Amino acid sequence: MKPVGVVRKMDQLGRIVLPKSLRKRYEMNEGEPVEILVQGDHIILEKYRPKCSFCSSVENVMEFNERYICKSCIDEVQSFV
Incomplete structure (x- = not known):
C-alpha cells in the first residue's frame, strides 16, 4: 500500500472526507457505494x-x-x- 500523504480529521459521527483529487482519480462519485475492508490493522476503502x-x-x-x-x-x- 502506497501512502498518499493526506491527513484528515474524523468528525463526531466518524465521517471523513476523501479529497476531491482521490475521488476523481479512483472514479468514486457521490452516492456510489464504497466497501470498507479490514486487513490486519489497516482499514481499506474500495469502490464497491x-x-x-x-x-x-x-x-x-x-x-x-x-x-x-x-x-x-x-x-x-x-x-x-
Missing part, C-alpha cells in the same frame, strides 16, 4: 463491485434473484442441465 456468490469473481457479474452470479458460473451451471 458486486462479487459472484459462488466464486467471488468481480468480472461479468449480473444480479439474479437479489444475488450476484458471474458468466462463468452461469455457464458451469448450465452444463449440468
Whole structure:
C-alpha cells in the first residue's frame, strides 16, 4: 500500500472526507457505494463491485434473484442441465 500523504480529521459521527483529487482519480462519485475492508490493522476503502456468490469473481457479474452470479458460473451451471 502506497501512502498518499493526506491527513484528515474524523468528525463526531466518524465521517471523513476523501479529497476531491482521490475521488476523481479512483472514479468514486457521490452516492456510489464504497466497501470498507479490514486487513490486519489497516482499514481499506474500495469502490464497491458486486462479487459472484459462488466464486467471488468481480468480472461479468449480473444480479439474479437479489444475488450476484458471474458468466462463468452461469455457464458451469448450465452444463449440468
